[in-house]
Amino acid sequence: xxxxxxxxxxxxxxxxxxxxxxxxxxxxxxxxxxxxxxxxxxxxxxxxxxxxxxxxxxxxxxxxxxxxxxxxxxxxxxxxxxxxxxxxxxxxxxxxxxxxxxxxxxxxxxxxxxxxxxxxxxxxxxxxxxxxxxxxxxxxxxxxxxxxx
Amino acid sequence: xxxxxxxxxxxxxxxxxxxxxxxxxxxxxxxxxxxxxxxxxxxxxxxxxxxxxxxxxxxxxxxxxxxxxxxxxx
Numbered sequence: 001x002x003x004x005x006x007x008x009x010x011x012x013x014x015x016x017x018x019x020x021x022x023x024x025x026x027x028x029x030x031x032x033x034x035x036x037x038x039x040x041x042x043x044x045x046x047x048x049x050x051x052x053x054x055x056x057x058x059x060x061x062x063x064x065x066x067x068x069x070x071x072x073x074x075x076x077x078x079x080x081x082x083x084x085x086x087x088x089x090x091x092x093x094x095x096x097x098x099x100x101x102x103x104x105x106x107x108x109x110x111x112x113x114x115x116x117x118x119x120x121x122x123x124x125x126x127x128x129x130x131x132x133x134x135x136x137x138x139x140x141x142x143x144x145x146x147x148x149x
Numbered sequence: 150x151x152x153x154x155x156x157x158x159x160x161x162x163x164x165x166x167x168x169x170x171x172x173x174x175x176x177x178x179x180x181x182x183x184x185x186x187x188x189x190x191x192x193x194x195x196x197x198x199x200x201x202x203x204x205x206x207x208x209x210x211x212x213x214x215x216x217x218x219x220x221x222x223x
Contacts, residue, residue, distance in 0.1 A: 027196045066214070071203070078199055087184035090195055091177050098173060098202060102210070109214050113221035121218055128214060132207040139200050 028079040034138045035072055038131050042068070045127055059120035063127030066108050071135070074101040154219060161216035165209035172205035 042064025050057040077097045084090040112119070180198045184191050 023192055024196075031199075074203075075199075087181055087188075087191055090191070090198075091180060094198065094202065095173070095177065098206065102169070102206070102213070105210055106213060106217065109217040110221065113217055121222065125211070125214065125218075129211060132211065136204055136207065139203065 024079070030142055031075050031079060034135065034142065035068060035075065037138065038134055039068055041134060042127060042131065049123060055118050056120045056123045059123040060127040062112055062116065063124035064131055066105065066112065067128050067131040069108060070101045070105040073104060074098065158216045158220045161212050165212035165216070169206050169209035173202055176201055176205065
């Protein structure tokens with residue numbers, strides 16, 4: 001089978017088992033690349049804000065990590081450590097992972113607001129929202145198939 | 150004043166939870182429908198499901214963060 005034919009079959013989602021796992025691996029790699037870009041963006045923003053003052057810089061860094069840690073854990077559990085095969089198992093795995101992700105985010109937000117003093121909440125939320133928006137944009141931009149649906 | 154703050158935090162947290170739960174459960178239902186119609190597309194549907202879950206829970210998570218900030222900073 002030619003590479004062109006394989007690509008066409010893959011893009012229709014009709015690949016064999018080996019093809020499917022290759023597809024999943026490729027998707028996971030793509031997703032983790034997005035997370036890496038977001039981490040780089042957070043560090044860059046924190047470095048730029050360091051010119052203003054130290055509190056704003058570490059608040060921005062914390063805002064970025066508050067987004068990246070639950071999102072990284074969720075994607076690791078769903079995309080890498082996932083043994084679910086049937087739709088029911090996939091759905092259960094997704095629901096459990098999402099619940100734990102939300103609980104993790106709540107726990108991290110609470111810990112930060114209780115323990116970190118002084119904190120620039122504006123910088124924290126701006127970074128957090130910026131990462132959410134870049135996440136939407138990069139996912140829609142990189143996943144071309146999603147745009148065609 | 151403190152009572153109003155607690156009511157505001159409760160509303161923010163509750164509405165965020167409700168919105169997230171509704172969105173993700175609707176998505177789950179559609180995923181099962183799609184998987185039942187075309188089982189060969191399950192890996193593709195799973196990837197799309199994963200992406201859209203990320204999009205759906207973004208705004209409720211911002212609401213949760215702001216509610217917790219109001220609770221602890223207020």
